[in-house]
Amino acid sequence: MKDKSFAGNLAALFTIVIWGTTFISTKVLLIDFQPVEILFFRFVLGFLALVLVCPQRLKGVSRGQEAVFALAGLCGVSLYFLLENIALTFTMASNVGVIISVAPFFTAMLSRGLGRGKSYKDAGEKLGAGFFAGFAVAMAGIAMISFNGSELSLNPAGDILAVLAAIVWACYSLLTKKIGSFGYPVILTTRRTFFYGLLFMAPALCFFDFEPDLGRFADRMNLLNILYLGLGASALCFVTWNVAVKVLGAVKTSVYIYMVPVITVVTSAAVLHERVTAVSAAGTVLAVAGLFISERDGRGREEKG
Numbered sequence: 001m002k003d004k005s006f007a008g009n010l011a012a013l014f015t016i017v018i019w020g021t022t023f024i025s026t027k028v029l030l031i032d033f034q035p036v037e038i039l040f041f042r043f044v045l046g047f048l049a050l051v052l053v054c055p056q057r058l059k060g061v062s063r064g065q066e067a068v069f070a071l072a073g074l075c076g077v078s079l080y081f082l083l084e085n086i087a088l089t090f091t092m093a094s095n096v097g098v099i100i101s102v103a104p105f106f107t108a109m110l111s112r113g114l115g116r117g118k119s120y121k122d123a124g125e126k127l128g129a130g131f132f133a134g135f136a137v138a139m140a141g142i143a144m145i146s147f148n149g150s151e152l153s154l155n156p157a158g159d160i161l162a163v164l165a166a167i168v169w170a171c172y173s174l175l176t177k178k179i180g181s182f183g184y185p186v187i188l189t190t191r192r193t194f195f196y197g198l199l200f201m202a203p204a205l206c207f208f209d210f211e212p213d214l215g216r217f218a219d220r221m222n223l224l225n226i227l228y229l230g231l232g233a234s235a236l237c238f239v240t241w242n243v244a245v246k247v248l249g250a251v252k253t254s255v256y257i258y259m260v261p262v263i264t265v266v267t268s269a270a271v272l273h274e275r276v277t278a279v280s281a282a283g284t285v286l287a288v289a290g291l292f293i294s295e296r297d298g299r300g301r302e303e304k305g
Contacts (some may be wrong), residue, residue, distance in 0.1 A: 008247030011240040012256040020263025022233045024271060025225035032216045035085040036208035037145025038229065043077055043198055046238070050191040058188040060215075068178055069189070069198045071222045074174030076238075077197020083165035088156025098161035101261065103253040104294070105135055105297030106170035111251050131251070131294045138258040138290025145261045148299055173250040180246030190239050255294040262287050 029038050061069070087096050100141045108131060179189050217223045244253045262284045 008244045008253070008274050012244035012248065012253050013259070013262050015237045015241045015244065016256045016259045016262055018193055018233050018237050020233060020260045021267045021271075022229060024267065025233075025262060028225045029229075032219070032222060034209055034211075035088075036205060037210055038226070039081050039200060039225055040087065040198070040210065042229040042234050043057055043194055043201070044216060045226065046234030047191060047194040047198060047298070049231050050194065050239075052135040054187040054191070056188070058192055061184075061192075065179075065182055068175055068182075069192045072172055072175040072179060072193045073196025073198075074200045075168045077194060078200040078204070080165050080168045080172065083161050083168060087158045087161035087165060090161065096158070096162045096165075098139070099159060100166050100169070101139065101257055102163070103166040103169045103173075103257050104251065105165050107173045107254040108251045110170050110174055111249075119149065131255075134227050134255065134290045134292070136292060136295030137289050138255075141283040141288075141290060142258065144260050144286065144298070145265055145280050162181075170254070173254050175246060176242050176245045177250040180242065186239055186242050186246065190242055194234075194262060196237070228274070235299025255291055258287050258291045258294075 002300075026035075026038060084100065125237075128179065179193070180186075182189070217226065241253070265276060265280050265284055
């Protein structure tokens with residue numbers, strides 16, 4: 001059991017390290033691509049990669065299970081990224097970064113609520129004071145990182161969209177846990193989720209100036225960065241994230257989201273040579289501390305259970 005838990009934590013940490021560095025590739029691609037174009041191309045590439053790695057079909061899926069796959073694709077691939085991208089056009093990136101980091105709290109609340117229902121008995125995960133203490137500490141650190149050197153600026157439209165994105169990711173996390181209970185190979189279930197995500201994303205492309213011009217990938221930097229996003233951040237990381245959720249549970253895995261701003265700060269300093277201030281350094285320490293407090297609470301309850 002300890003070996004499985006270690007593997008789950010390692011998978012979650014690996015995923016977050018990759019996701020925390022994707023802003024660099026996205027920043028490069030935004031010179032020639034619209035946000036929705038980057039989103040579409042990366043998940044098409046991710047879907048095709050999963051087909052090549054595991055070409056066999058997913059068999060024996062019931063209608064109820066198919067509905068769960070469809071909802072997971074809608075939430076985790078289509079709605080989450082679209083809401084996040086639209087939110088960024090209305091409000092500051094720092095606001096979105098902090099609000100999105102509230103996703104573990106929403107995951108915990110939804111898990112607790114659904115766990116009380118007979119129709120979703122396996123959803124609930126035990127939460128203690130440590131989880132909420134860790135959440136408070138991590139959010140304080142994330143706020144220090146995000147608003148370092150800038151003033152808080154509220155924009156109701158953008159901030160509400162960011163909150164909706166965090167709620168949608170929480171829904172995806174619980175749907176992923178449900179999918180894990182089906183017993184199918186993770187690569188195949190991730191591929192099926194990508195399929196539905198792209199299906200639901202297609203109508204939205206008409207409203208966001210989508211250009212299917214593949215000639216832009218003749219630029220080597222564009223090609224390398226979309227490969228990183230498609231193969232690494234999408235195909236590989238969604239598989240490792242789903243593995244982590246299957247092993248650790250939705251709530252315990254979601255607290256690793258606290259690490260995303262930390263990875264961003266470290267990567268900015270290492271790759272873009274941005275200066276790390278005392279405030280962002282202190283925020284980094286608090287965010288990591290919050291993760292350990294929440295994770296320790298979950299581990300202690302697992303051992304008692």
